[in-house]
Amino acid sequence: MNIGIPNEQLKHENRVPLTPAAVATLVQLGQSVYVESGAGKASRFGDEVYLNAGGTVVYSKEEVYRRCEIVCAVEPHSLQEVAMMEPGQTVFSFLNLPVARPQLVDALLEKKVNTAGYELIETEDGDHPVIHSMSEIAGQLSIFIAARYLETGDRGRGIILGGIAGVAPAAVVVIGAGIVGTEAARTAAGLGAQVIVLDSDLRRLRNVDRLLLKRVTTVLATPVSIRKSVAYADVLIGAVFMRGGRTPHVVTEEMVKSMKPGAVIVDVSIDQGGCVETSRPTTIQDPSFSIHDVIHYCVPNITATVARTATYALTNAILPYLVRIADKGIVQALKEDPGLARSFFTFGGFSTHKMAKAIFGKEYSPIQTLLS
DSSP states (O other): OEEEEOOOSSTTOOOOSSOHHHHHHHHHTTOEEEEETTTTGGGTOOHHHHHHTTOEEESOHHHHHHHOSEEEOSSOOOHHHHHHOOTTOEEEEOOOGGGOOHHHHHHHHHHTOEEEEGGGOOOTTSOOHHHHHHHHHHHHHHHHHHHHHTSGGGTSOOOOTTOBTTBOOOEEEEEOOSHHHHHHHHHHHHTTOEEEEEESOHHHHHHHHHHTTTOSEEEEOOHHHHHHHHHHOSEEEEOOOOTTSOOOOOBOHHHHHTSOTTOEEEEGGGGGTOSBTTOOOOOSSSOEEEETTEEEEOOTTGGGGGHHHHHHHHHHHHHHHHHHHHHHOHHHHHHHOHHHHTTEEEETTEEOSTHHHHHHOOOOOOHHHHHO
16 A cells, blocks of 8 residues: 655644654555655654655655555645545545635545544544644643743743742633643643633543642633633633534633733634634744734644654554554455544545534535445
8 A cells, every 4th residue: 555645735834744663664564655855854854764764755746646545644635735636545634624614625525535634533432642642742832832922022921930939920821621721731830830720621620630739720611710810811821622613712802801911822722713712823934913912822733833742743643543544454444443434524525524514514424334
């Protein structure tokens, strides 16, 4: 089986889905791996390293799509990339369906391409391994990013996150106690910040309370508690995650107006639309903007700022599935692994995921019916 790794079209998407070591694993199992020249450069994996691992370096994206039955990318596809795809080809990437364009879905269905979203892959116990890994990274990063933007030179409040003797630390408010929120709270508390975590799920709050040994304050999320906490925050981390849908704006523009001058918002939920009303997607090249004298950082591919770590994490999560597909073939692998099958959004010209109806109003056929 031929497996391809194209260069990412999105500028400053620095991640690559497979490390050279993963390529070597696939080659040793008898597969051929084609890597577009420069695909791993930003993650410090040069073409020579992929060649030494047994991969074949090619010099155009078109060649990757023309040669390969399976293509592994990172960012959601563009219409230009869909035009290069072949009917029956299987393409893995993040899909970010809550903010995807309907025209893209139509193009994928017309091309009869099999598309799978990393964020939709499930394990037997209901975990989402790729989302879990990326969320761990994003949670930690959000605090380091916020600490930098608090500095005077970045138009921030001019305060240090952890404070010093005789000077109070920054108040960090985290909305959402999932993986991103928990990692953000753990990192901020470890740096000495005063941390408040809000969530509407008491079980999640208890989990944070237990994991962090009561070093943070946990608060049940209500409109009143969110409003008070936002006004108190030096740093606000938006870590709301809605599986299968767009995140609601739990922080309104009026709440943002109430924040301290130079406060920082890091809206990690922006890849699902954002949980702060004043948020809008930004890029790694131009990552921040200010509204009401509050700094907003809203980069959807935030983990690409630590591309090498993110690449290792992504590879660790997806390599076992690729090995299974390469060994058994796509149909048999999906029959044996319902969690992998549920990651497919289109298959053979059909919508195969319930999100097709929920988000785009399209009828869908469960993939199990197509496989049988």
